[in-house]
Amino acid sequence: MEPCLYQGSVTHTRLAPFRHHFAYRVFSMLLDIDGVPQQTAKTRFFSHNRWNILAFFDRDHGARDGSPVRPWIDGVLRANGYDPSGWRVWLHCFPRLFGYVFNPLSIYFCCDAEGQLRALLYDVRNTFGDKHGYLIPVTAAGVGPIEHGCAKGFHVSPFFPLEGRYTFTLTPPGERLAVRITLSDATGPTLIAAQTGKRVALCDRNILKLVLSHPLMTLKVIAAIHWEALWIWKKGAAFHRRPEPPGQEVTAILPVDPLPQQSRASGG
Numbered sequence: 420m421e422p423c424l425y426q427g428s429v430t431h432t433r434l435a436p437f438r439h440h441f442a443y444r445v446f447s448m449l450l451d452i453d454g455v456p457q458q459t460a461k462t463r464f465f466s467h468n469r470w471n472i473l474a475f476f477d478r479d480h481g482a483r484d485g486s487p488v489r490p491w492i493d494g495v496l497r498a499n500g501y502d503p504s505g506w507r508v509w510l511h512c513f514p515r516l517f518g519y520v521f522n523p524l525s526i527y528f529c530c531d532a533e534g535q536l537r538a539l540l541y542d543v544r545n546t547f548g549d550k551h552g553y554l555i556p557v558t559a560a561g562v563g564p565i566e567h568g569c570a571k572g573f574h575v576s577p578f579f580p581l582e583g584r585y586t587f588t589l590t591p592p593g594e595r596l597a598v599r600i601t602l603s604d605a606t607g608p609t610l611i612a613a614q615t616g617k618r619v620a621l622c623d624r625n626i627l628k629l630v631l632s633h634p635l636m637t638l639k640v641i642a643a644i645h646w647e648a649l650w651i652w653k654k655g656a657a658f659h660r661r662p663e664p665p666g667q668e669v670t671a672i673l674p675v676d677p678l679p680q681q682s683r684a685s686g687g
Contacts, residue, residue: 420509420528422458424448424625425596425616429640431647435609437654441647445636446629447616449511449592450475452488452527464626465514473626474515480525480542483550492527496538499554499671505532511592516630519637521546523575523644524614526598528591536591539565540669545575546644547661552669555587564597565589571602572670578648578656579610594618 426446433439450458455467455475464472478484481491489508496503512525527540536557544550551573557565571583583602590597595617602610619625633639652658 420449420451420507420530420592422448422450422454422621423592424619424621424629425511425592426619426629427596427614427616429614430612432611433609433651434611435604435606436656439647439651439654441643443639443643444633445513445614445616445640446633447511447614448473448475448514448621449509449596452492452508452510458621462621462623462626464623464630465621470518472517472630474518476515476520479515479520479522480510480512492529492540495540495552495554495669496529499669501529501538503529506530506537507534509592511596513637513640516633516637521637521641523640524598524600526589536565539587539589541587543573543575545573546641547574549574549664550668551665553585554669554671556672563590565591567672569670569672572665574659574662574664576648577659577661578651580604580659581662583609592618 424446425448428442428444430442431440459465459467459475466474468476477486477488481488488510492508493503507530509528510525511528513520513522522544525542527542528536529538529540531537538557539555541553542550543552553569555567555569566586566588568584568586571581571585574581579602583604586601586603588599595615597613597615599611599613601608
């Protein structure tokens with residue numbers, strides 16, 4: 420893996436009780452969380468913890484209190500039986516664009532000293548300001564996509580109940596990156612959300628090119644969520660009130676048994 424940008428799209432397809440689809444173009448970034456200062460030092464238009472055209476702020480990730488991200492993810496891993504000594508952790512997320520960011524999903528790729536992917540943390544955030552993570556082991560990372568699942572435990576959309584099960588299908592970062600999340604209930608799949616991207620170098624030229632072609636990306640992401648929610652409501656989707664967020668910060672799936680009833684919660 421190398422620090423880079425990904426240019427691609429996000430799609431959402433609701434399958435039940437009626438079909439609804441939307442898509443929009445986005446760009447995202449992949450960063451080595453130990454090397455963010457060095458990565459930003461190489462560009463004029465990308466900064467760490469200060470305003471720029473693109474920026475990465477520690478307070479947008481991890482504990483979200485402005486503290487460095489690495490101690491937080493190390494704490495999450497250790498609390499759930501991993502020893503991240505010597506590991507490298509990569510974060511795929513949206514950058515701040517002109518000071519604004521909203522990350523519905525950030526993914527931490529946790530690799531051991533040999534570069535093997537050992538764990539994934541899917542960090543989910545809703546529009547109410549709540550967040551929750553799903554820590555899932557990677558027991559056999561080959562060349563193809565990785566697929567795994569867990570029980571849903573966090574309120575994301577008011578038009579879906581809290582109950583359900585996620586299936587994650589992930590192509591790890593390379594020349595292309597792809598993640599697909601399928602939400603299912605007892606009757607079958609109800610929602611498929613996906614993000615795909617093609618790798619481009621993290622440099623000033625590409626930053627300007629992507630910003631000019633996606634000038635209001637952050638606002639578009641937030642606006643799309645609310646606009647599509649209005650259409651879904653007008654189509655008659657049932658409304659579910661926001662429950663209290665989970666008491667724990669992260670739900671961790673045990674490597675020995677990924678069934679949802681064997682999941683373990685951790686405060687991270």
